[in-house]
Amino acid sequence: MKLKRLFSGVQIGNLELKNRIVMLSMQLGYAEGGFATPPFIRFYEERAKGGAGLLIVGGAHIHPHGTGGVNFLAVDDDRYIPDLRKLTEAIRTAGAKSCLQLLHSGRYAFSILTGEQPVSASEVASPLSGEVPRALSVEEIKDMVGLFTDGARRAREAGFDAVEICGSTGYLVSQFLSPFTNRRTDAYGGSLEGRTRFAVEIVRSIKQALGEDYPVVFRLSFDDYVEGGTGLDETRSIAGTLEEAGVDLLDMQVGWHEAKVPTSAMLVPRAAFAYLAAEIRKEVAVPVVVTNRINDPLLAEELLQDGVADLIGMARALIADPELPNKARTGRLDEIAPCIACNQGCMDGVFMGRPVSCLVNPAAGREARFEIHPAKKPGKVMVIGAGPAGMEAARVLALRGHEVILVEREEELGGQLTLCGTARDRAEFKSLLRYLIHEVRRLDIRILTGTEAGEESVLAHRPDVVIIATGARQDLPELPGTGKPHVYTAASVLRGEADLRGRVAIIGGGHIGCEVALYAAQRGAMPPDVARFLVLHGALDPEQALAYMRRTRPVTIIEQRKKIAAYYGRTSRFGILQGLRSRGVTLMTGTKCVEICDGGVVLEKANGRETLEADTVVITSGYVEEGALYKRLEGKVAELHIIGDAKKLKSCQQAVWDAAELARNI
Ligand SMILES: Cc1cc2nc3c(=O)[nH]c(=O)nc-3n(C[C@H](O)[C@H](O)[C@H](O)COP(=O)(O)OP(=O)(O)OC[C@H]3O[C@@H](n4cnc5c(N)ncnc54)[C@H](O)[C@@H]3O)c2cc1C
Ligand SMILES: Cc1cc2nc3c(=O)[nH]c(=O)nc-3n(C[C@H](O)[C@H](O)[C@H](O)COP(=O)(O)O)c2cc1C
Incomplete structure (x- = not known):
């Protein structure tokens, strides 16, 4: 497909954009003291160089008591203008x-950050902080x-x-728009017109102050997904009113x-x-930007061609x-x-008060330090293990001009990443796997699959550097009954090798246990494409189809x-839990499995022991670092490193980051 629409110009008021890709606003946590710091500027400069037509920076708070978090951008004072100017110059030059x-x-807002009671349209408590605003x-x-208006003036002055x-998203202006948070009886509440007044006055005031031709964009939620809030019908009307006001x-x-509908997570x-x-x-x-979970340019082009919107908004995809x-x-x-929408580094990071980072792109937020330069002394580097750590290391080393040999025991590349994303709700992980495999195959890397690396075979290659990225293995816990034929490991289930029968008991409720539970439940239910086919062709009505999609085998997490x-x-956990519950998965906490017997598991709870009947038992715990080869090679090669799960059992994110950092320094 030619991406003609996506890369066609578009006019926003009197502003001409070279294409229809808009980088959406994001609080990054890089703006120390509210200033556009050098890393902040560099972050945007890279995105401007990367080709997006319009970059929406911020949100920048217009008053200190309106800040959303730690090191968020500010525009509440003229002192921020000089650095913001450097930012706009960098974007323009690119x-x-x-x-x-x-x-x-x-x-x-959080009073713990601002030192003041938050303000709102009415006194409706924030579920984020529990605080009641004034x-x-x-x-x-x-x-x-x-x-x-002052903020807008400063923005224009800054270029x-x-x-x-x-x-949108539940911030102050939307708190006025929504009948849930706006209980006022004065001119700024009550009717839709009253609730929209604040927004309209802001738009008009900015237009009056800066001139009709200075473009004003308005960010609006289609639907709050909050009970008693603003839905599509009201939003239609609000959109029209804002257009009349000059947006x-x-x-x-x-x-x-606070929405109960997941809007950005992987599922x-x-x-x-x-x-x-x-x-x-x-x-x-006026033109409309469509957003949320658009990470694929082909999809973006389709949306434009189909007339869904005029521009495509991307936030995380450009991180x-x-x-x-x-x-x-x-x-x-x-x-x-x-972008796999894992939110691990970005949204969840920001919610925890950490600067934005990215599982997929370790350079995000540290672009200057993570530039890829040619190696000063290119050498022969052996990378053992082709999980995410090994593949990322090999990718960066090859880009830097090293001779890279990537050795993988299995026939397929990917390590545990081949298991992530087996459950439909986590499927986006597969796109990361595809990307990394594509990159190591595209670059000049010698790949040896189906090859177990041992001390001798490694030394025989006479490498200058060896990187151990051998990941983790699952050791079954010492639990009576683990040898029984109906007991499986997480990997065997996720690889489709297990005989998943009847009632499934999953031991361990961490991320692997959850993914196995989602997968096991999904295996017992009608796949969505089958349901769609049957409904479209009149074989089932939608209610029946939904029931079949939910009809799954009994699954219990212990x-x-x-x-x-x-x-x-x-931002991910509530969707995972909703996904498990909506599929009828039973969640047992504070419960220890002490034995696996024929036809069930013996459980120990605070109030005593009980037996849960189960036909299949899956053990998802017991992962340990696979670092033996590192120990054997110590002192025998000139330079030896260990990264990822092999070094410390942690996460895909840590594995990729370890690799990215090390491979830039060899
Ligand atoms: C179901 C599931 C869900 C997960 N979900 C998430 C998640 O949501 N977020 C997250 O951050 N992480 C998640 N993880 C964890 C993540 O997958 C791992 O942390 C990550 O894969 C570790 O990467 P690695 O490259 O260090 O090791 P691995 O992925 O374990 O890869 C190591 C590779 O080395 C190979 N190898 C081992 N020894 C040798 C040898 N001697 N010779 C040759 N090759 C060898 C192995 O075959 C393997 O391919 C999940 C894991 C699973 C199983
Ligand atoms: C780290 C982070 C911070 C965000 N901060 C803002 C913000 O300040 N204002 C806003 O309107 N949206 C904010 N968003 C939402 C994004 O603009 C966007 O709507 C959302 O990420 C969905 O788009 P995507 O799927 O392309 O990422 C933020 C998103 C992320 C990931």
Whole structure:
């Protein structure tokens, strides 16, 4: 498919964009003291060089009590302008346009950070902090309009080509729009017109202050997915009102932070909310941006061709690969490092007060330090193990000009990454596997699969450097009954080698246990494409199809600790738990399996022992570092390193990062 629409120019008010890829706003946590620091500027410069048409920077808070987190960008004072100017210059020089998102968190602010009680439309507690905000007085609302306008003025002075008002995701402006958080009875509440007044006044005030031709973008949620909040019907009307008020572009988002519908996690299908953008586009003449889980340029092109929206918003996809637009434009689609929506480094990082990072792209946020330079002394480097750590190391070493030999015991590349993503809800992991395999095959790397590396075979190659990336193995725990024929390891189940029969008991409720449970439940249910076919052809009605999709085998997770899925970050965990529960998976916490018997497992709980009947038992615990080869090679090769799970059992993210760091320094 030619990406003609995606790479065609588009007009936003009087602003011309060279293509239709918009980098969406993101709080990065790099803005120490609120300033656009050198790493912050470099982050955006890379994305501008990577080819996106418009970069929306921020949200930048327009008042200190409106900040959303640690080291978030600020535009509440003129002292921020000089650094912001450096940022816009860097973006402009790289050939892109810039826009600053103006944000006030309202009830999503934390008094522990701001030192003040949060403010909002009404006194409705924030589920993020548990704090009850103070309702703004009419006078304060007028002041707030002034603060947004001051922020816009500073943005223009700093050289931004446009500003965006954050009226989505549950932040202050959306708190006024929603009947759930706006219980006011004055001119700023009540009717939809009243609830929209604050937003309209901000838009008008900015237009008045900066001129009609200065582009104003408005970020709006299609649907809050909050009970009693704003849904599509009201949003249609709000969109029309904002257009009348002078908005030049509608940047459509979905869901508040407190929404019960997952909107950004891996289980969200790509472009799942695009149908809503099409609804809004019918209502307005101004261009519309469609967002959420669009990480594939081909899909982006399709959405544009189908008239769903005028522009494509991408946030995390451009963290994962700043070069995505250029690679897409030049037909190098397979070389795009894909965002897998794991949220481990980005959203979950920010929620934990950490700067944004990325599992897929270890350079994100540390672009200067992670530049790839040719090796000073190219040598022969052997990488043992082709999991994510080994493949990433091999990739970077090859780019730096080393002679690389990648050795893998199995016939296929990928290590544990071949198991991640077996459950449908985690399937996006497969795109990372595809990318890494494509890269190690594309680059000048000698790959030896089906080859177990041992001390002798390694030394026979006379390598200058050896990197041990042998990962982890699963040792079955000392538990009576593990040798029984109906007992399987996680890997054998996920590889499809186990005879998954009847009732399944899964021992261990960590991420591997959850993935096995999702997979086991999915194996017993009607696949979505079959359900779709049967409904479309009249064989089943939608209700019946849904019931078949939910009709699964009985699956129980047994976890001795208090929490299931504790490994996942905040934005993924609730979706994982909802996925397990909606498939009827029983979650047992504080429960220890003490024996596997024929036909069941013996469980120890706080109140005594019981037997759970089970036909299949899966053990998901017992992973240990596979570091024996490292020990055998110590002192026998000139340079020896160990990375990833082999060094310390942790995560795919740590494995890739270890590799990325080491391979840049050899
Ligand atoms: C079901 C599942 C879900 C997961 N979900 C997540 C998640 O959501 N997020 C996350 O961050 N992590 C997740 N992980 C963990 C992640 O997959 C691992 O942390 C990561 O794969 C470790 O990478 P690695 O390259 O260090 O080791 P591995 O992936 O274990 O790869 C090591 C490779 O070395 C090979 N090898 C070993 N010894 C030799 C030898 N002597 N010679 C040649 N080859 C050898 C092995 O065959 C293997 O291919 C998950 C893991 C599983 C199993
Ligand atoms: C780390 C991070 C910070 C974000 N901060 C903001 C923000 O300040 N304002 C905003 O409107 N959206 C913010 N978002 C949401 C994104 O703009 C985007 O809507 C969301 O990530 C879905 O798009 P994607 O699937 O392309 O990533 C943030 C997202 C991430 C990952």
